[in-house]
Amino acid sequence: MHVLILGGTAEARQLAAELDRRPGLRVTTSLAGRVAQPRLPAGEVRIGGFGGAEGLAAWLYEHGADALVDATHPFATIISANAATAARSTGIPLIALRRAGWEATPGDRWHPAADLADAASLLPALGRRIFLTTGRLGLAAFAELDQLHFLVRSVEPPDPPLPRDSEILLDRGPYTVEGERDLLLARTVDVLVTKDSGGPATSAKLTAARQLGLPVVVVRRPPAPQGVLVAQDVSEVLRHLSPGAADTCP
Incomplete structure (x- = not known):
């Protein structure tokens, strides 16, 4: 079986490691190639786009794939x-x-936004x-928010245009609550x-912001x-990929 x-x-990466350990399974992970030094998973790896839905379908046919798992970022629409x-x-x-989304807890001061433009519209009133x-x-x-200062954290340098008053912080998680709290205090952050x-x-x-x-x-x-x-x-995916479970996938 080729996944x-x-x-x-x-x-x-966790799913690839689980599948790579199982006999009779071949796993290939496709990475978009947007990160210069990605964390490589177990098994075979390909890097780069497919050329849209048609290109992906052609790859699935040509490489004898039996199942497809979309484990990209929840916002990779x-x-x-x-x-x-x-x-x-x-x-x-x-x-x-899709890992479960975050949920607000007592003490959180969350402001939901439909998209990035909606998020931007909320900021002048918050900090x-x-x-x-x-x-x-x-x-x-x-x-266009020229009156605000932005500390922009990203794994890779962000794509322009950027806010005029921006400071870029290149960093990669996971992060600790103590470290995030120290960062928020040191940079006198008003809004996350x-x-x-x-x-x-x-x-x-989120925990650090709640504490502050x-x-x-x-x-x-x-x-x-x-x-x-x-x-x-991952365990739920593995159940669906187990022998005899293929019919549960649409």
Whole structure:
């Protein structure tokens, strides 16, 4: 059985390691190639795009894939849509591995936003020193906020345009609550902005913000493509990929 994982997340690496240890299974992980030095998973690895849904479907056929797992970031909407289209056209089972989103707890001062533009519209009323942790893409939504200072954290240098008053912090998680708290205090941050990525790797900033009483603008995650089977953890994916379970995948 050959499983193609669309990867780039910690869950994708965990799934690849589990599958690579199982006899009779071949696992290939595809990485987008946007990170210069990615953490490579177990098994075979390919790097780069497919050329849209048609290119992905062609790859699945040519390489004899029996199952497709979309374990990309919850906000990677284009590749997720392409995966759904390719799965429908080829008849190959698709599972979307989506870790659960974060949930507010007592003491949190969360402000939900529909997208990055909506998040940007909320900031002037909340503070002047912004800790922006939404990744390196889409920062043009904040570029016109000239009266605010932005500390922008990203694994890779962010794509322009950026806000005029920006400081770039290149760093990669996981992070600790103590470290995040120290950073927020040292940079006198007023507001944290994040996407609802879920998972523990970057959740420490939420705890630190709660401890300091800071407002947090949380960009809601987009839904998975319609009709796609969604699993919230690796063990659930493994159950669906076990012998005799293929019929449970749409």
